[in-house]
Amino acid sequence: MRFVRCRRLVGMHIDTKDTSTGLLAGKVAFITGAGRGIGAAAARLFAREGARVLLAARTEEQLKEVTQEVRAAGGTADHVVCDLADPASVRAAVDRVVELYGRLDVAFNNGAAITPPGAVDEVSQADFDHLYAVNLRGPWLAMSAEVAAIRATAGTGAIVNNSSVGSLRGNPELPAYGAMKRAVNSLTESAALTYGPEGIRVNAIAPGGTLTEMIRTWAEHSPGLLERISASVPLRRAADPEEIAQAAAWLLSDRASYVTGAVLPVDGGARA
Template identity: 40%
Template sequence: MADSLLTGKSALITGAAQGIGAAIARLFAAQGAKVVIADINEEGGAETAAHITKDGGDATFLRTDVTSAADLDAAVRATVTAHGKLDIAVNNAGIEEQGSALHEITEEAWDRLVSVNLKGVWLSMKSEITQMLAQGGGTIVNMASVAGLVGLPLGIADYSAAKGGVIALTRTAAIEYVKQGIRINAVCPGVVRTALLDNAITTGMFTEAEAAALHPSGVLIDPADVAETFLFLASGASKHITGQALPVDAGLAAG
């Protein structure tokens, strides 16, 4: 892996038990990174780590609840203990709720989603940035969404608000820490083929054709394609890019 983009790097990835997070973990490991998978889903997290190890990569799993500051501090410590530093952090963990009109969203549903999707990113960054300041730099890539960039008539006001918050948090933190050698960006996927999408289709939120039609290209996006963008932003190939919210949305935000 001498020519790989992440050789010798350590990476902490939240929400890597399945979907895009698992694709990111596999790609990073294939590119030479030593990966720590942090997820509340123990079965899926262990499965992702086992898959990477079987393919000759370096991966460990640590059960982590991103709404817990103590869990996130422990995940960062575990990464540093195992690999000596925290070069890259990917804050991908997130949830979705059944689509509801804004006035029908319950306070409980709102609090749960915002706690994971926005507060969880903030707590993750607090732990990661503290370590990166101590070691002299690092790279953070947050999972946002095209729903944080444009309005979508899908009954996802809570999700959109949280992802918009992630984008604002990314931009502000990038400016605060750029002189300390920390780069912080976000990726904003469109509609991606994941278990969350399958669930939305199954529950009648929309059909697969309707989901694909949200993109001007008319096609859905594969998790592996989104992972490639995370790799770019985590690698030295993007060394002068910070504070950006990069759409991977088949043209949706341009419409």
């Protein structure tokens, strides 16, 4: 980290932000599911913290909007259309970050899908297969490509997978979703053991109720959901997407240099 020396000038106040001291200064970051919600919040935050970011998601209009917001705020960003259910699309998206920026340092595997809530026997095979393709196989494909890119360019780096507090306990309303996220936790821990000796850290975050379009969709099928979540959380509210992104940013930063293999609850104390 480079320290900046400040001078006090008579009659003049200088308020200049040195982005070289940001949490992710000098790093190249890849973010999936970056068109909205937690992923979009992460794109804005990572760029403010000094990273050059490549945003990936299925909907190009959303990606363009967030990319423009980042650039308008003085950050460096670009985007690539990526479908986590399509292996070739995932590999191409990770390749694109290296083509654009010459390296990959950190990655936030945030993209996910959700299906209508229901008990185990009410989940259709089509919905189960879709959740598997996007929420489990997608992060696995992304991690595999990201590890290869980090090895070939930066040499060392960090990956954070977005899991869910619903992966840490029984999840009767979203059983298939919870199962895929629990499997992501296992992949995270296994990858941490495998790549730690190379200097590649792998962690996960497990958000609680967060004010995203995904949870609002769930709430449409489950009236009173947000009120129940707030009542069950010691902080008595749902999270803002940026609060979740802040946890991911810290785990990806050098300040978390001795943290790997962790599944960090970011849930307002719901699991306390």
